[in-house]
Amino acid sequence: DSGVTQTPKHLITATGQRVTLRCSPRSGDLSVYWYQQSLDQGLQFLIQYYNGEERAKGNILERFSAQQFPDLHSELNLSSLELGDSALYFCASSGSSGHSYNEQFFGPGTRLTVL
Amino acid sequence: EDQVTQSPEALRLQEGESSSLNCSYTVSGLRGLFWYRQDPGKGPEFLFTLYSAGEEKEKERLKATLTKKESFLHITAPKPEDSATYLCAVRGSGAGSYQLTFGKGTKLSVIP
Numbered sequence: 001d002s003g004v005t006q007t008p009k010h011l012i013t014a015t016g017q018r019v020t021l022r023c024s025p026r027s028g029d030l031s032v033y034w035y036q037q038s039l040d041q042g043l044q045f046l047i048q049y050y051n052g053e054e055r056a057k058g059n060i061l062e063r064f065s066a067q068q069f070p071d072l073h074s075e076l077n078l079s080s081l082e083l084g085d086s087a088l089y090f091c092a093s094s095g096s097s098g099h100s101y102n103e104q105f106f107g108p109g110t111r112l113t114v115l
Numbered sequence: 116e117d118q119v120t121q122s123p124e125a126l127r128l129q130e131g132e133s134s135s136l137n138c139s140y141t142v143s144g145l146r147g148l149f150w151y152r153q154d155p156g157k158g159p160e161f162l163f164t165l166y167s168a169g170e171e172k173e174k175e176r177l178k179a180t181l182t183k184k185e186s187f188l189h190i191t192a193p194k195p196e197d198s199a200t201y202l203c204a205v206r207g208s209g210a211g212s213y214q215l216t217f218g219k220g221t222k223l224s225v226i227p
């Protein structure tokens with residue numbers, strides 16, 4: 001158990017809909033990262049938040065957005081969903097400095113299925 | 116742009132048959148090379164971080180090594196419970212320095 005929690009575990013929805021994925025980082029970690037994992041693309045970085053502020057953006061679509069709240073939990077919002085958005089979505093967290101900042105610990109993921 | 120290539124894509128070993136997985140990388144200013152283990156439908160589990168060429172880390176039957184262009188994950192006398200996908204990732208010091216760039220992984224199957 002990494003200490004990172006994600007809800008829900010599974011999500012099934014229809015094209016065009018909007019969903020919200022939730023992540024709680026390990027106790028004391030200030031950084032939260034979101035990744036998408038599909039069979040053909042592997043793990044792809046989406047976005048990072050550090051202590052409530054956006055720090056880095058990767059291959060995140062404009063239909064997707066995220067935020068980190070004062071209690072450090074984070075939400076990833078996916079809208080106008082398409083079939084190709086079906087994937088595993090992982091959240092990871094890391095500490096605030098030095099080697100602890102470098103090492104990311106992953107949650108169990110949310111499996112999104114768009115029908 | 117940071118790049119990571121892992122080989123082989125899949126590897127089948129008999130229990131007790133030692134082998135190595137390869138991770139080749141290109142990165143501007145390595146700030147860390149990471150190995151993770153991932154079981155089907157689960158989140159990646161952190162194994163090791165390596166920072167400089169010549170560094171080695173060990174955990175049970177696993178040993179990770181690093182050169183300037185590659186990392187190897189050596190598996191000694193594997194057991195069926197070592198079956199998983201092993202992922203390699205790098206963090207560089209360029210524009211995307213806060214993110215990890217992952218390879219596509221090596222799927223290891225250990226047959227009893």
